Amino acid sequence: MNNFEFYSPAHLVFGKGVENRVGEMLVGKCKKVLLHFGGGSVKRSGLYDRITASLEKAGIAYCVQGGVVPNPRLSLVYEGIDLCKKEGVDLILAVGGGSVIDSAKAIAMGVCYDGDVWDMYQTGKAIEKALPVVTVLTIPAAGSEASGDTVITNEEKQLKYGYGSNHLRPLMSFMNPELFYTLPENQVANGIADMMSHVFERYFTNTTHVELTDRLCEATLKTIMHNAHKVLDNPENYEAWCEIGFAGTVAHNGLVGCGRDQDWGCHNMEHELSAIYDVAHGAGLAVLTPAWMKYVYKDNIPMFVQFATQVMGVEGSFRQPEDIILEGIEKLRMFFLSIGQPATLSEMGIEEKDFELMAKKCTGAAFGAEHPVGGLKKLYWQDVLNIYKLANE
Numbered sequence: 001m002n003n004f005e006f007y008s009p010a011h012l013v014f015g016k017g018v019e020n021r022v023g024e025m026l027v028g029k030c031k032k033v034l035l036h037f038g039g040g041s042v043k044r045s046g047l048y049d050r051i052t053a054s055l056e057k058a059g060i061a062y063c064v065q066g067g068v069v070p071n072p073r074l075s076l077v078y079e080g081i082d083l084c085k086k087e088g089v090d091l092i093l094a095v096g097g098g099s100v101i102d103s104a105k106a107i108a109m110g111v112c113y114d115g116d117v118w119d120m121y122q123t124g125k126a127i128e129k130a131l132p133v134v135t136v137l138t139i140p141a142a143g144s145e146a147s148g149d150t151v152i153t154n155e156e157k158q159l160k161y162g163y164g165s166n167h168l169r170p171l172m173s174f175m176n177p178e179l180f181y182t183l184p185e186n187q188v189a190n191g192i193a194d195m196m197s198h199v200f201e202r203y204f205t206n207t208t209h210v211e212l213t214d215r216l217c218e219a220t221l222k223t224i225m226h227n228a229h230k231v232l233d234n235p236e237n238y239e240a241w242c243e244i245g246f247a248g249t250v251a252h253n254g255l256v257g258c259g260r261d262q263d264w265g266c267h268n269m270e271h272e273l274s275a276i277y278d279v280a281h282g283a284g285l286a287v288l289t290p291a292w293m294k295y296v297y298k299d300n301i302p303m304f305v306q307f308a309t310q311v312m313g314v315e316g317s318f319r320q321p322e323d324i325i326l327e328g329i330e331k332l333r334m335f336f337l338s339i340g341q342p343a344t345l346s347e348m349g350i351e352e353k354d355f356e357l358m359a360k361k362c363t364g365a366a367f368g369a370e371h372p373v374g375g376l377k378k379l380y381w382q383d384v385l386n387i388y389k390l391a392n393e
């Protein structure tokens with residue numbers, strides 16, 4: 001096990017009706033709030049009205065900025081920073097999914113920074129502070145309600161970059177699983193694929209003697225898969241949503257990655273798809289992950305046998321390890337198809353002519369400085385290209 005630090009300060013408030021407590025729990029923590037949200041789902045569901053009523057009842061002043069789109073845009077972040085400065089906002093309340101929360105985090109650090117907030121995404125420069133961010137989660141997926149990460153799309157440059165800092169970990173996150181009832185099926189499937197990938201990125205490692213986190217990863221993955229069809233078959237299955245919602249937070253708050261080298265190859269490869277084609281992050285991961293597994297498994301056969309047997313339930317101790325692994329990967333692929341994910345990149349509208357450009361952007365080769373991605377196996381641009389091709393078969 002590697003040395004590690006675990007810091008996950010977000011105060012999680014979980015269960016039915018918790019969004020009505022937002023106002024009272026912000027008393028004494030801020031003077032003026034920016035209520036940040038997305039397209040329209042929060043208004044259609046009545047959540048927006050409940051949040052504003054809760055703020056008003058508690059006497060919390062607020063201004064509003066909606067319009068965050070999936071794969072949140074840098075241009076809206078700039079507008080949010082200007083608005084916060086003009087209005088004297090000192091806390092951002094993000095009501096929505098990963099895109100809204102990530103946009104809120106970008107604004108939170110941009111308000112406290114004199115230069116262009118894109119600098120952080122571009123260079124990884126450390127920040128010293130950010131406004132506090134509080135979230136009300138409406139889709140279990142990205143894990144941004146507890147993570148220190150933000151992912152923003154620079155639409156002008158067609159770049160989608162992530163940035164992480166402990167200063168960006170939310171102060172509080174409210175999760176009422178009833179709010180997930182209105183999610184369209186494709187967003188449910190995207191969320192499931194994304195949270196599973198957050199575990200995979202930590203689970204697949206060459207670090208040994210990490211039994212506790214191995215078991216935590218496996219339990220999280222099995223819980224997600226066990227409840228996925230329950231929520232798809234009955235979108236008002238509260239108990240199943242509780243399991244999925246909690247698992248989504250655990251998948252990405254850092255716990256299951258403690259003491260392990262992590263991978264993140266699939267996430268890096270997916271961000272290139274979203275940057276050019278504006279596809280859903282989870283859908284891209286569902287297509288890329290089985291292809292990545294097929295490409296890298298020979299580098300750590302025992303790890304992939306463990307995955308196939310402990311997570312995917314493959315049996316047969318007298319069989320060849322490779323047969324066990326390939327069956328495990330195929331079972332995962334079939335699971336993603338069963339929840340409605342696409343099978344290939346071309347099914348998502350991604351054209352083969354762009355594979356090489358995306359592969360070169362992914363490793364930096366397109367910008368003259370190549371840094372391989374991935375941990376279990378280092379991937380150079382030719383490897384990424386091969387994986388894109390495998391994900392199209």
Ligand code: NZQ
Binds near residue numbers: 096151187190194
């Ligand atoms: O905009 P509205 O109208 O609210 O609609 C949203 C949006 O269209 C809709 N939605 C959300 N809650 C709903 C709902 N519709 C009906 N009922 C509800 N309760 O769902 C759509 C997708 O929302 P989005 O926020 O984009 O989804 P998600 O949470 O999957 O976030 C994806 C973004 O998070 C980033 C991804 O790259 C992507 O940009 N990630 C952020 C991470 C982090 N900060 O730690 C880690 C992840 O790996 C990921 O990269």
Ligand code: ZN
Binds near residue numbers: 142197
């Ligand atoms: Zn993700």
